[in-house]
Amino acid sequence: MEQQKRYSFLKRSSSLFAFIRKEFYHIFRDRRTMFILLGMPIVEIIIFGFALTNEVKNSKIAVFDQSADQASVAITQELNASRYFDVVKDIHSYSDIDAAFRKGTMKLAVVFPKNFNEDLLHLNKAQVQLIADASDPNVATTLTNYATAIILDYQDRITQGRQIPYMIKTEQRMLYNPQLKGAYSFVPGVMAMVLMLICTMMTAVTIVKEKETGTMEIMLVSPLQPFKIIVAKAVPYLLLSLINIASILLLSTFVLGVPIQGNLLLLIGEGVLFIITCLTLGLLISTSTDSQQTAMFISLTGMFLPTVMLSGFMFPVENMPRFLQIISNIVPARWFYSIVKDVMIKGLGFTAVWKETLILVGMTLALLALSIKKFKIRLA
Amino acid sequence: MEYVIRAEKLSKTFGDFRAVDEISFQVSKGEIFGFLGANGAGKTTAMRMLCGLSIPSSGKATVAGFDVYKQTELIKKNIGYMSQKFSLYEDLTVKENMQFYGGIYGKSNQFIKEKTAAIIEQLSLQNEAGKLVGSLPLGWKQKLAFSVAIFHEPAIVFLDEPTGGVDPVTRREFWSMIYQAADSGITVFVTTHYMDEAEYCNRVSIMVDGKIEALDTPHGLKKTFGADSMDSVFLKLARGAARSAD
Numbered sequence: 202m203e204q205q206k207r208y209s210f211l212k213r214s215s216s217l218f219a220f221i222r223k224e225f226y227h228i229f230r231d232r233r234t235m236f237i238l239l240g241m242p243i244v245e246i247i248i249f250g251f252a253l254t255n256e257v258k259n260s261k262i263a264v265f266d267q268s269a270d271q272a273s274v275a276i277t278q279e280l281n282a283s284r285y286f287d288v289v290k291d292i293h294s295y296s297d298i299d300a301a302f303r304k305g306t307m308k309l310a311v312v313f314p315k316n317f318n319e320d321l322l323h324l325n326k327a328q329v330q331l332i333a334d335a336s337d338p339n340v341a342t343t344l345t346n347y348a349t350a351i352i353l354d355y356q357d358r359i360t361q362g363r364q365i366p367y368m369i370k371t372e373q374r375m376l377y378n379p380q381l382k383g384a385y386s387f388v389p390g391v392m393a394m395v396l397m398l399i400c401t402m403m404t405a406v407t408i409v410k411e412k413e414t415g416t417m418e419i420m421l422v423s424p425l426q427p428f429k430i431i432v433a434k435a436v437p438y439l440l441l442s443l444i445n446i447a448s449i450l451l452l453s454t455f456v457l458g459v460p461i462q463g464n465l466l467l468l469i470g471e472g473v474l475f476i477i478t479c480l481t482l483g484l485l486i487s488t489s490t491d492s493q494q495t496a497m498f499i500s501l502t503g504m505f506l507p508t509v510m511l512s513g514f515m516f517p518v519e520n521m522p523r524f525l526q527i528i529s530n531i532v533p534a535r536w537f538y539s540i541v542k543d544v545m546i547k548g549l550g551f552t553a554v555w556k557e558t559l560i561l562v563g564m565t566l567a568l569l570a571l572s573i574k575k576f577k578i579r580l581a
Numbered sequence: 582m583e584y585v586i587r588a589e590k591l592s593k594t595f596g597d598f599r600a601v602d603e604i605s606f607q608v609s610k611g612e613i614f615g616f617l618g619a620n621g622a623g624k625t626t627a628m629r630m631l632c633g634l635s636i637p638s639s640g641k642a643t644v645a646g647f648d649v650y651k652q653t654e655l656i657k658k659n660i661g662y663m664s665q666k667f668s669l670y671e672d673l674t675v676k677e678n679m680q681f682y683g684g685i686y687g688k689s690n691q692f693i694k695e696k697t698a699a700i701i702e703q704l705s706l707q708n709e710a711g712k713l714v715g716s717l718p719l720g721w722k723q724k725l726a727f728s729v730a731i732f733h734e735p736a737i738v739f740l741d742e743p744t745g746g747v748d749p750v751t752r753r754e755f756w757s758m759i760y761q762a763a764d765s766g767i768t769v770f771v772t773t774h775y776m777d778e779a780e781y782c783n784r785v786s787i788m789v790d791g792k793i794e795a796l797d798t799p800h801g802l803k804k805t806f807g808a809d810s811m812d813s814v815f816l817k818l819a820r821g822a823a824r825s826a827d
Contacts, residue, residue, distance in 0.1 A: 219684020223673065229670045230713075415666030422632050422662040422739075424654055424686045 216425055220433035228437055236303065238403070242395045242445045246452045249387040260285060260344060263292040263301055263310040270318035272327070276355050280311065298332060308334040321359075341378040350564050388453040389541035390514030393475070393534040396442050396451065397508045400476050402500035404483030409496040412487075425577055431539050435480045442476045443469075462548030471544065471554070474538040474561050481568040482533070488575040508534040536560050583610045585737055585768045591649075593626050597820060600626040602791035603640060608784075610736075613759060613769040615779050615799075618788030619819045621631060624772050625741070627788070631770070632739055633657050645736040654812055658686070661738035661767075663730035665745035667722050671715030675706055678714055679732060686733035700728045720751035731767055738762065740771040744778065749781035756781050776812040787815060788820045 228235055262279050281288040291308065292298060298310040312330040314320075321327035331348055333341035411417040420430055437479050446469065453459040461468065482504060490496050495555040509515055511525065512534035518526055543549040543557075551558070586608040593601040601623045608614045618624045629635040631644050632651045633653030641650040645659040669678050676697055683693035701710050704724055709717060714725070723743070731738050741760075744752045756778065764770050771782065779785050779799060786796040795802055795818060799811055 216685045216687050219681055223670070223677070223681045226673055226677060227670070268655075375788065414671075415664055415668045416670065418664055419662060419668045419682075420685065421634060422657060423682075423685050424657040424687070482631075 204499045217429045217433060220425070220429060221436050222318055224372035224407070224433055224437045228441070229543070234379060235364055239444065239448075240549040241398070242391065242449045243452060244450060245391045245395065246388070246457070249391055250452075250457045258285065259287050260309070261289055261307040261347070262344070263298055263307050263367045264288050265292045265298060265310060266297070267315045268313050270316075272318040272321050272355075272359075273313040274354055276313075276329070276572045277311075279351050279355055280348065283347075283351055283521045285351075302334045308340055311348060324331075345553060348480050386514065387457055388449065388457070388508075389538050389545060390512065392446065392449050392472070392541055393512055393514065393538050394505070394508055395445050396472070396476055396537075397479050397534055398500075398505055399442055399445065400438050400479030401483040401486065401504045402497060404434055404480050405490075405496040405500050408434055408484065409490060409493050412491055413493060427573075431484060431576075435477075437475055438480065439473070442479075443473070446472045446486035459546070461545050463544035464550065467551055468541065468544050471537070471540050471558065471561075474558065475533065475540075476564070478537075478561055478565045478568070479535045481565055485568055485572040486573070488572050511535060514538050531564075533561060533564055536564075584608065585610050585612075585646075586614075586642070586644050588631070588642040589640055591627070591630060591642045592638050593623075593630060593635065599791050601637075602631070602787070604791075604793045605640075606786055606793060606796055608737075608768055608770065610768055611763050611766050613763050613771065613781065613783045615782030615785035616770060616772045616788070617779055617785055617815060619822055620774075622788040622819075622822065624788055625790040628739055628741060628770070628772065631656075632660060632662060643815040650701040658717045659736045661730040661735040663734065663738065663740050663743050665728050665742040669714045669722060669726055669729065672713060674713055675701070675710050675717075675743065678725070679729060682729045682732050688705055696732060700725075700732070704728065720747060720754070723747055723751065723755060724758060727755065727762075731762055735767065737768040737770055740769065742772055744772060744775060745775065752778070776810065776815055779815075785811070787818050789818055794818050 228238075262280065264280070266273050266277065275286055280286045286309075289301075292301070292310065295312075297440065298312075301307050301310070310331060310332040314328055314330070317327050317329075327538050329352055331345050333345050335341040408417075411420070420456060421427075450461060450465075450468075483500070486496055486499050486503075490499065507528075511518070511521075511529040512530045513529070514534075521529065536550075540554045540557045543554050547553075585608040586606075589605050590603040591605070592599060592603050604627060616624055616628070626635065627794075630649055631642065632635050633644070633649060633656040636653075637649060644656045647653075647655040647659070649656065670681070673681065679697045680693055680701065683696065697710075701707060704721070706721070706725070709721070713787060716721060717725070726787075727738075727743065730740075731796075744755055747755065752775070759769055759771070759781075771778075773779060782799065784796065784798050785802060786793050787802075788794065795805070795814070797805065802807065802814050803811065806814045806817050808817065
């Protein structure tokens with residue numbers, strides 16, 4: 202009685218509605234799964250945002266200043282002032298650097314040679330040595346890049362207003378992501394991952410479950426049209442996924458400080474499109490298998506892994522071997538990832554993403570046609 | 582006599598394989614019609630055609646007055662179906678299951694409410710109405726599944742081995758429900774492997790290799806084949822089968 206009151210808002214008569222209501226009961230009754238589905242994006246955003254970050258923050262660096270002149274002191278101050286580095290000064294020889302690296306207290310050392318300022322002003326050629334602990338190459342690269350950027354920045358400033366013909370001007374600009382925040386690339390990635398997981402796997406599993414328990418038979422014998430079965434299975438996960446998109450966007454805006462640059466409606470519209478792509482993928486899987494385990498396995502290995510590996514979210518597509526690049530074209534998440542990056546991070550409009558959108562629409566229609574055909578063959 | 586199911590030379594072939602080979606029979610209103618046959622004899626295929634799930638290759642048939650070729654949607658509205666899997670949702674309550682099945686048959690809220698109350702009363706499930714079906718004993722689930730199969734008051738109910746895995750006492754109770762349904766005018770089309778259950782039917786057909794080899798009352802069949810039980814009638818017929826297993 203109590204249960205019924207609680208869900209009374211879902212009450213209305215119509216076969217489709219009765220079916221959708223039933224799907225919601227399944228979801229609400231399985232609390233654990235429901236919390237996983239709703240909690241997953243939150244946990245993933247937090248893990249990716251804080252734990253797996255490749256950003257540098259207050260990293261300790263050593264400065265071995267052999268000249269201690271105007272320029273070297275100024276650069277040291279700049280480094281220290283930036284929020285990426287904390288300068289530790291008690292380094293008086295190369296062996297001190299080595300010792301510090303071995304202790305693991307710091308991973309980067311900046312060495313100014315003697316007569317640094319003089320060289321810079323008179324020879325237009327001064328050297329700074331950056332020594333990094335490359336036992337973790339990613340960290341080493343990031344640290345040296347940051348330090349280089351700060352040094353070049355200083356160089357730019359002192360050369361301003363002067364005409365020095367041979368001074369090489371290096372310009373570094375980090376477009377769209379000036380602070381090189383990792384969040385800019387993983388928010389779209391997490392979105393693609395979560396939607397793929399929920400929509401594809403859950404749809405496949407719930408439909409196959411009905412086959413396993415024999416309830417699908419009952420539905421096929423009933424006057425319910427097959428498209429209603431499909432719609433009723435899809436609607437709850439569509440709604441769930443929209444909640445997930447909302448929570449991802451809210452977290453990324455307010456917790457990670459990654460604002461939505463583009464049109465929110467466009468972003469949500471593209472999200473819905475990708476959700477539908479994933480739902481049809483799940484539907485296709487469900488028509489090809491009869492057990493929940495198989496459905497789950499296909500969804501995880503066949504859909505989820507390519508989403509993570511080949512969408513460009515973990516590894517840039519451009520750096521992949523040729524044949525993987527070709528394969529990545531059929532991964533829907535690749536196109537969605539690119540759309541979200543363009544719309545959310547770069548703030549581009551529909552004109553910039555219409556091609557990707559068209560590809561997703563095409564994929565969805567093809568998948569839908571294929572799965573409806575397979576669904577019908579099973580009935581004959 | 583009013584016939585609810587008519588089949589005339591109904592056949593289904595898959596390639597060269599004649600799964601159902603020109604079967605002809607009639608079932609009258611309110612009759613309990615036993616549909617027997619060894620595994621692989623073609624029972625399931627025949628039943629699927631009658632349920633509108635499969636289009637016949639040749640022959641004629643009407644179910645509840647509707648054509649099995651062109652009016653499958655109307656057939657589906659007028660039949661009920663129950664398999665040995667019982668097909669209830671374990672994570673839904675007794676009431677919710679009835680609401681769902683009433684709903685997919687397009688019944689009004691009023692109808693669903695009254696019918697649900699009547700079934701709960703009939704099965705004495707007052708205390709269990711709000712409980713999840715998964716927590717009920719097997720026998721109750723089976724009776725509930727039957728009630729759900731005839732929830733929308735169909736003209737015919739197809740029962741596909743409905744008593745599989747149920748103890749003899751519950752089977753007996755279940756058959757009394759079948760009789761009640763038949764008394765109220767619902768035609769019962771039932772397949773079974775239990776020969777004692779075949780005795781409960783008004784008439785029994787026995788399929789062998791896609792053909793109906795015998796069709797009569799249990800009493801008539803025993804007389805024709807000079808057997809003292811349906812068991813030996815069945816064995817005599819099935820022994821000549823060329824096909825076995827599914």
